[in-house]
Amino acid sequence: MSQGVKGAASRDGWGVPICALCTLGAVGFATMALLLTSSPELPRRAVDVQTLDGLASKLAWQSRWAPADAGPELSRAYVESLRSPALSETAIAAIRRSYHIEPFGPDATAWRLRFIFEHWAAMPSDVRQSATAELAAAFPRHGWAMRGLPDTVSDPSGRMVATLLFDRMRASQSQRPLTAPSGG
Numbered sequence: 001m002s003q004g005v006k007g008a009a010s011r012d013g014w015g016v017p018i019c020a021l022c023t024l025g026a027v028g029f030a031t032m033a034l035l036l037t038s039s040p041e042l043p044r045r046a047v048d049v050q051t052l053d054g055l056a057s058k059l060a061w062q063s064r065w066a067p068a069d070a071g072p073e074l075s076r077a078y079v080e081s082l083r084s085p086a087l088s089e090t091a092i093a094a095i096r097r098s099y100h101i102e103p104f105g106p107d108a109t110a111w112r113l114r115f116i117f118e119h120w121a122a123m124p125s126d127v128r129q130s131a132t133a134e135l136a137a138a139f140p141r142h143g144w145a146m147r148g149l150p151d152t153v154s155d156p157s158g159r160m161v162a163t164l165l166f167d168r169m170r171a172s173q174s175q176r177p178l179t180a181p182s183g184g
Contacts, residue, residue, distance in 0.1 A: 055079050070102035074112055081115075087122035095123075099130045109138045110146050113162075117149070120158035132165065139169040 080091035116131040150162035
């Protein structure tokens with residue numbers, strides 16, 4: 001526990017740290033509500049720049065308070081993608097940071113993969129490789145939960161890649177694993 005939280009807890013009781021955690025959770029909930037209430041096709045532009053700037057500053061604050069959570073970086077990538085039709089370097093950098101923070105995080109996987117497939121043509125090869133590795137790692141355990149993901153991607157190239165990768169994962173699951181011949 002940090003000195004600030006310890007000091008507040010010893011001075012004011014546990015109400016202050018709990019209130020701070022609730023506030024942090026509310027900011028995260030509001031950001032996720034924005035993401036979850038968006039239409040299946042991620043919007044490409046936003047009209048209200050002030051709202052986006054406000055969200056960006058709240059996400060920066062949230063990143064400082066929860067440095068081991070990829071959520072704020074994914075939210076930042078989404079907010080930056082709303083600024084213009086072309087995906088910015090800031091959005092790509094946020095996706096990269098999300099992979100450094102939580103490379104195979106089950107909470108981030110489905111949304112992050114959908115976002116990457118939605119912007120497949122703009123993604124650099126290292127991000128594409130990270131997404132492919134994440135899908136390969138998540139599919140054996142969580143493939144059933146992501147089975148409809150390719151159908152939600154509106155970008156034609158991203159949908160094609162997602163469909164091919166999902167088909168390859170399904171095919172590899174249906175094959176029997178190879179075993180070494182027994183030396184007799």
